[in-house]
Every structure is written in structure tokens, then in C-alpha cells.
Amino acid sequence: DTSIRAFTYELLRKYGMTTMFGNPGSNELPFLKNFPSDFRYILGLQEGVVMGMADGYALASGQPTLVNLHAAAGTGNAMGALTNAYYSQSPLVVTAGQQARNLMGVEAMLTNVDAAQLPLPLVKWSFEPAEASDVPRAMSQAIHEATLPTPGPTYLSIPYSDWDEETDANMDHLLQRTVEVGAGPHPDQLKDWADVLAQADNPLLVLGPEVDAQRANSDAVELANALGAPVWVAPSESRCPFPTNHPAFRGVLPISIREIHEHLEGHDVILVAGAPVFRYHKNLPGDYLPAGARVLHITGDPRQAARAPFGEALVTSVKQGLAGLVDALNLSGRALPEPVPQTELSPDPPGAMHPENLFHLLNRLAPDNVSYVKEATATKEAFWSQIHMTQPNSYFFPAAGGLGFGLPAAVGVQLAMPERRVVAAIGDGSANYGITALWSAAQYQVPVIFVILKNGTYGALRGFASLLGAEDSPGLDVPDLDFCAIAKGYGVEAGAAHNAETFEYLFQQAMAQNNRPFLIEVSTTF
Numbered sequence: 001d002t003s004i005r006a007f008t009y010e011l012l013r014k015y016g017m018t019t020m021f022g023n024p025g026s027n028e029l030p031f032l033k034n035f036p037s038d039f040r041y042i043l044g045l046q047e048g049v050v051m052g053m054a055d056g057y058a059l060a061s062g063q064p065t066l067v068n069l070h071a072a073a074g075t076g077n078a079m080g081a082l083t084n085a086y087y088s089q090s091p092l093v094v095t096a097g098q099q100a101r102n103l104m105g106v107e108a109m110l111t112n113v114d115a116a117q118l119p120l121p122l123v124k125w126s127f128e129p130a131e132a133s134d135v136p137r138a139m140s141q142a143i144h145e146a147t148l149p150t151p152g153p154t155y156l157s158i159p160y161s162d163w164d165e166e167t168d169a170n171m172d173h174l175l176q177r178t179v180e181v182g183a184g185p186h187p188d189q190l191k192d193w194a195d196v197l198a199q200a201d202n203p204l205l206v207l208g209p210e211v212d213a214q215r216a217n218s219d220a221v222e223l224a225n226a227l228g229a230p231v232w233v234a235p236s237e238s239r240c241p242f243p244t245n246h247p248a249f250r251g252v253l254p255i256s257i258r259e260i261h262e263h264l265e266g267h268d269v270i271l272v273a274g275a276p277v278f279r280y281h282k283n284l285p286g287d288y289l290p291a292g293a294r295v296l297h298i299t300g301d302p303r304q305a306a307r308a309p310f311g312e313a314l315v316t317s318v319k320q321g322l323a324g325l326v327d328a329l330n331l332s333g334r335a336l337p338e339p340v341p342q343t344e345l346s347p348d349p350p351g352a353m354h355p356e357n358l359f360h361l362l363n364r365l366a367p368d369n370v371s372y373v374k375e376a377t378a379t380k381e382a383f384w385s386q387i388h389m390t391q392p393n394s395y396f397f398p399a400a401g402g403l404g405f406g407l408p409a410a411v412g413v414q415l416a417m418p419e420r421r422v423v424a425a426i427g428d429g430s431a432n433y434g435i436t437a438l439w440s441a442a443q444y445q446v447p448v449i450f451v452i453l454k455n456g457t458y459g460a461l462r463g464f465a466s467l468l469g470a471e472d473s474p475g476l477d478v479p480d481l482d483f484c485a486i487a488k489g490y491g492v493e494a495g496a497a498h499n500a501e502t503f504e505y506l507f508q509q510a511m512a513q514n515n516r517p518f519l520i521e522v523s524t525t526f
């Protein structure tokens, strides 16, 4: 088979991209024709779910991941999920079928007009090849653009009349290509920073998602141990970069200028690694930093360094930056701070569980190597104060706060890590944005344990409503949802829990089966 389609599958095979997430239309069928037996196609019933599953898979595997959507309508449905993938630097190659070249000019049905403009600014690179013979090179470029620093989603619109065109000999070079990224920082670049950190009276570490994405969690532990420094997770946390049971661990920084300033008080040198400076959310203005504080910023993303409002930035591999600092410091290790005291738990009321109690119980019941996908937006403190996470890839949250990530991403993370169990902690509001992911979990026997926290309201918005003096806003309650009935409708076994005993029973039942998903709807307090 000397078609461009067969060559493209060969190229995808070379990069290990044999799992495809998609939802097809007629524009995509010529690409999917003669589907190779060593590829697997994961169908999502709505394109936000397709993108969310692919995002979870790409983040957990760290590998470029192929998405195939239907023209403009499919791309539009996926844009919300793309906001998260863009900010989580997810290496996705998003392809969309385009109408046949001869019908595009008259804008026949299913023409994706100005296709390369459609996903911007939520992709790193977007392209529609000017002729069929450029499709393989464009696919190769999309894969390298998605994976080279700074990683991120790319978009290719491909007219379906291209796939049956013949390849030419020039394309064979693409199968021989290699693309490598150079070494990290020069030791001299870290020497000064190491001296500054070593001489600091009270250094502080703030760690972001790139630390977890680059598996630099243990390098961060070595640095914290060498400095005896407390460690915070950077605000708007989308991953867990540091073991939460380490004595230096303090929690997740708050999400406003004023509150972060308060947490930085007393620290003269603050090292931020693998996060923007900072990903604020709540608008409480104030002075960025305590007087005299120095911020040293290691990031793999030059645009984060460029837009930061303060700090001295070094753009390099975060893992090599942290490891280089540990070597340059050459410290035997200073006394670690005392661990943060455990929060007091209060008894549950009849008929519901406090989120703290639910997470405390979940932490006891879940296996040590569990991986969490979270999208319950009013329970951040409750989760981070109760849940122990010690390994990379233990936590995923929508990086742009675009809801509809949780359920689908949990399916993608579990597909990427079959050796670990995935627990999705999802709010009863968030669950609805990507609810059809339940069907994909059932169809592909993906054993995610979906825990729906049912408090009947958009809890996080109630918090914002009082901050913004908008308590009387409409549309903040989501009563009368029965997630057990919904789950059964999509083929997922489910149970409802109103207390700890029932939750424990249902969770054990879910853990006992490792070839199909289970949903537990838990009534929680707000």
C-alpha cells in the first residue's frame, strides 16, 4: 500500500502513537479506512470527552498522543478541553478531517473554513497542508512541535481526498529523522544561585506541574533536604510535584497576590521551579513580594519567563536545573521543618459526609500507588490536607480550570497506567460536562473508580459569589441529579453512599474488580 494514509500510519508507529482517541464523521473515514490491527481507537461520544481522555493519556504517559476529530464541529466541541491541554503542556497531535479539496472553495457541507485559525490560541502550532504530498511532513512537524519544549497541543486539518494519493520517495527521509533536545544549564549558571540559596536565612521552595511532568519529584526532595526548606505547591495546582507526607511539605499556595504575599513573609530567597510566577485566580490585589525577597525562577517555558511580573528566571529543563542545584550546593542536609499538624476532623452529620472525612477515609482505603484525577472545586484544602501522594503521576487537575476534564482524563490516565488504580474525585457539577466518558470507561473496561461528591451546588462559585458580592446570582445550584441512574445508563455499575460505612463497603467492592469501572455517588456537606 503506497498511499499517504499507509505512510502516515508508518510514521505514527515510529513515534509509538498507536492509540488514537476520536469521534468520526465522513471526513475522517478515508483516514480510518483499513485501520491497522496494531492500532487501537478509543471512541468518545462527544469531542470534549475525546480530548479529555487523550489529555489524561498524554500527561500520564508523557508521550505524543493522537486525536482525530470531525471537522469544525468536532474541533469546536473540543476547544474547552484544549484550554486545559494548552496550559498543562500536553503533547497532543489533534487532527481534524477536512472536506475534499475540490469542494472546499464552494464551502460544501463539512468544510472547515479557515481551519488553521479555528483552534488558535489554544494550540502551539496549527496547519492545513497546501497539497496532499505535504501531509506526511506536516504530521511529522506536528509530532515534533507537540513534544519539543515547551510541549503542547498541535492541530492539523487534512482534506480527506489526500489519503489515497500516492507517496513519493522524498517522504522516506521522514522515517529516518531524529530530533533531540540539548543539555541543561551550564554549571556556572547555577553556581551563583546555589550560593544565594546556601546563604539564605530562610529559603522556600515553590514547585509546579513541570516538576511532576519531568519526574523531578525526587530531585525536589533532595533539594528540600539539602536546604532544610519548607515546600509549597504552586497555586492553581494541576499536578503533585512533591510527596505530601514529607515533613517539609506545607500544602498548596493560595490563589491571590495578597494571600501568596502573606505566605512568603519571612522568606528571603524563594525558588520557584516548574510553574508560572504565579498562576493567580482570585483577585485580591497587594504587593507581590515581601520587602527584600528574591525570587529565583526555573522554568522550561520561555513565555512564562517573559511574562512574569518579577523574579530572576532561568529557562532550562526543570529536572536538570533542580539536579544541578543539588550538585552545586553540595550540602549534607539541614534540619527539616516540623510537619504541618494534622487537621482535626469533626463527626459527619446524618446522611452526608464532610469532604475532609471522605478524603481521610479514601486515603486509608486506596492503594499506595493510587493516582487521583480531581475536579471537585470547593474541596481543595480538604483533599490536600488528607490525601498522601508520594509518587509522580499521582494527581491531575484541569490546568485551565476548564470543567469536563475529570471524568474523561481519569479514563485516559488509567489507560496509560494499567499498573496503577485511578480514583476520580469529581464534583456533582463538574461531572456533567464530560459525563459520556462513563460510556467509554465501560466499553473499554477501564477500571476507574469514579467518586462523585454530591453537595447539590456549584460550591466553588458560592465562594466566589460572596467574594464578588454576587450572592444572589442565579444558576448556582444543581439539585436532583441521580448519578447512579446516569452511570447505569452508560453501562457503569454504581452505588450511593451517605456515610463512611457504606462508602467503605462500595469502595472495597470497586477495588475488588479490576476490569471495569465503578461509580460511587457520595452525599457530601458544603
Ligand SMILES: Cc1ncc(Cn2c(C)c(CCOP(=O)(O)OP(=O)(O)O)sc2=O)c(N)n1
Pocket (backbone or CB within 6 Å): 080, 375, 376, 377, 378, 379, 401, 402, 403, 404, 426, 427, 428, 429, 430, 431, 433, 455, 457, 458, 459, 460, 461
Ligand atoms: C467549562 C466550564 N464551565 C463553567 C465553569 C465555572 N465553574 C463552575 C461551574 C464550578 C462549580 C463546579 O461545581 P462542582 O459541583 O463540580 O464542585 P464543587 O461543588 O466542589 O465546587 S467551578 C468553576 O470555575 C468552568 N470552570 N468550566
Ligand SMILES: [Ca+2]
Pocket (backbone or CB within 6 Å): 427, 428, 429, 453, 454, 455, 456, 457, 458, 459
Ligand atoms: Ca458540587
